[in-house]
Amino acid sequence: MFKVKVYVTLRESVLDPQGKAVxxxxxxxxYQEVTDVRIGKYMELMIEKSDRDLDEVVNEICTKLLANPVIEDYRYEVEECVAQ
Amino acid sequence: MFKVKVYVTLRESVLDPQGKAVxxxxxxxxYQEVTDVRIGKYMELMIEKSDRDLDEVVNEICTKLLANPVIEDYRYEVEECVAQ
Known part of the structure; x- marks a missing residue:
């Protein structure tokens, strides 16, 4: 079992009205010291071991469903979980 | 100038219908190997140096505006940015 932490952020060049509002x-x-906020998404996926390559699966999932590659970037971290 | 990365997640005990839908x-x-998804928020704050203690300011901001402490947990990382 793997815990995959996915971070999706708007590309630098894309305006972030939600962040501006915050x-x-x-x-x-x-809090005048705060000059800029950008809002993204954070997701934790629990993925079981399978025949498919984990990186391939995660990249497919991110581009198909979790992120919009036109305006968003994503990155992820993989942690291996010990069964409990 | 500091870049503060804030991660807001639902507490373990709170149901996450959005994650269930994903x-x-x-x-x-x-992708049957995905057994669970939990959705959170990720925010990047640019904060200028001020007289106030940075950790104090970030904790206040998180509990007042960015996270709902009743159902959400938050954690953050601070990076110092060199002026460009």
Whole structure:
């Protein structure tokens, strides 16, 4: 069993209105030191061992379902879990 | 300037219907090896140096605005950025 942590972020060149809203909220809550916020997604997938290559499976899943490769980048980390 | 990476996740005991939906989608897309998905948020904050303690500011921001401490946990990492 593997725990795969996937981080999906908007590409640098893409505007992030949600992040801008959070920045403004924080500034009006008296946190003027916050100059920029960018919002992404974080997902934890539990994946069983199979015949298929794990990296291949994760890359397919990310590009097909979890991230929009036109405007988003993704990266991931794999942890092996010991059965409990 | 600091880049603070905040990870917000649902507590273990809280149901994650969005994650369940993604698990089912992946299973029907022929990725039966995926047994569970949990969805969280990932945020990058750019914070300028100020008189206030950075950890204190980040913890306040997280509990007040970014995470709902009743159902979510958060953790964060701080990177110091060199001015460009």
């Amino acid at each position: 920045t403004q909220s924080l500034n009006s809550l008296n | 698990t089912q989608s992946l299973n029907s897309l022929n």
